[in-house]
Amino acid sequence: MGVSLYYAATRATPLTDAELAAVDAIVTRWNDTAPYPDDEEGLHLYPADGAVLNGSTKLPFELDRTVPSLVHWQAAVTELRRALPDARWRVTIDDGDVPWTEEHGYLNPALADLDLVALLGEDPTT
Template sequence: MSISLYYRASRAAAITPAETAAVERIVAAHRSSFPYEDEDGLHLYDTAGGEPEEVVAGSTRIPLDPARVLPVIAQVLSSVTELRRALPGADWHVHLDDLDLPWDEGEGYALPADPGGARPGG
């Protein structure tokens, strides 16, 4: 059984060249600091030809090794937090399979302490 973390941002305004460069920097920093070569990290899809207002979308397959689950989720959510801050005005949807992850302006994305307290549309 596989669990995945999904993330996507959409907005009416297209991504700018400066925002594209910021996204590329965030992805490069994530890849260089990701601790596991044999696990999925932040993976962005090629959004060309996708949804018309989609500016960023991706997913990460969560590892089966229990010792790696939380470090992978934490690192990917940290990178998604940076992406959200680099793309102002976008509508974000971040979820772990069917669990929507809430956005906190100060903390960014993280697993909720009480999964029952997660709210839709994080």
């Protein structure tokens, strides 16, 4: 059984054409640079009532791939949030809220630590 990162942004007004283009560019760039492109679904956006942006990303099942993937996708969602700063955001890993800070976004700096990634068996130089 795997876990997923879920993200949704709501606001009273729909996305503008410029915002849609920005979101598309962000999604494409982060999906194209996924750490494990053959094993991940990437940023997957889908329509939802009341949301201007709604999506999910299933994380790899293998622990040594989960942390690098989580770091990557949380950075991607951070960029999406910063592109739509006036929206109300909710980001969760399954049912647990992912905290937001202005300094780090959704990224937990401890997870991005190369020593932790190396400890989990991932080569930090790749």
